[in-house]
Amino acid sequence: xxxxxxxxxxxxxxxxxxxxxxxxxxxxxxxxxxxxxxxxxxxxxxxxxxxxxxxxxxxxxxxxxxxxxxxxxxxxxxxxxxxxxxxxxxxxxxxxxxxxxxxxxxxxxxxxxxxxxxxxxxxxxxxxxxxxxxxxxxxxxxx
Numbered sequence: 001x002x003x004x005x006x007x008x009x010x011x012x013x014x015x016x017x018x019x020x021x022x023x024x025x026x027x028x029x030x031x032x033x034x035x036x037x038x039x040x041x042x043x044x045x046x047x048x049x050x051x052x053x054x055x056x057x058x059x060x061x062x063x064x065x066x067x068x069x070x071x072x073x074x075x076x077x078x079x080x081x082x083x084x085x086x087x088x089x090x091x092x093x094x095x096x097x098x099x100x101x102x103x104x105x106x107x108x109x110x111x112x113x114x115x116x117x118x119x120x121x122x123x124x125x126x127x128x129x130x131x132x133x134x135x136x137x138x139x140x141x142x143x
Contacts, residue, residue: 006052015136016052019074022132023056026125030056036071050076050085066116067094067101074133075107087137090130094118106130 006012020032036055052074061068071093076085089107093100094114102114104126112123 012052016054018136019052019054019072019133022129022136023054023072026129027056027058029058030070031058032056048073048075050078052076061096064119064122065094066118067096069095071095074137087134090133092126092130104130106134 006016016034020034024030024032033055036053054072054074056070056072058065058068071091073091073093074087075089075091077088078085089105091107092104094102094116096116100114101116102112102118104110104112104123110127110130112118117123118126
């Protein structure tokens with residue numbers, strides 16, 4: 001779900017801002033988009049109501065990133081017993097002019113997959129960013 005729609009209280013709004021700042025600290029040229037999903041019926045069908053989704057756009061296509069835009073989905077599990085949420089993983093997807101170029105999932109062994117992958121140092125920065133997000137939400141990753 002769009003980060004702008006998830007910002008319903010001070011605590012979560014502060015954490016969303018911190019996620020943006022962590023990403024921009026690693027990648028200063030990125031511009032944050034708190035509404036990466038369009039508000040139409042087809043898109044709404046695919047949106048996860050238990051995620052915080054933030055888009056990041058770069059000034060142009062970069063061979064080091066192999067993308068122009070990156071979607072970050074911070075995924076949560078909603079506990080039905082006490083209605084609490086806990087972070088279960090982060091999906092990071094790079095997009096180029098052809099569509100999805102690569103994917104990094106912390107849910108599935110932290111491997112980058114895709115036809116066009118970013119440079120090794122960019123991949124490490126992305127993994128470091130993901131670890132920082134886990135720490136921000138008080139959950140340490142198993143890698």
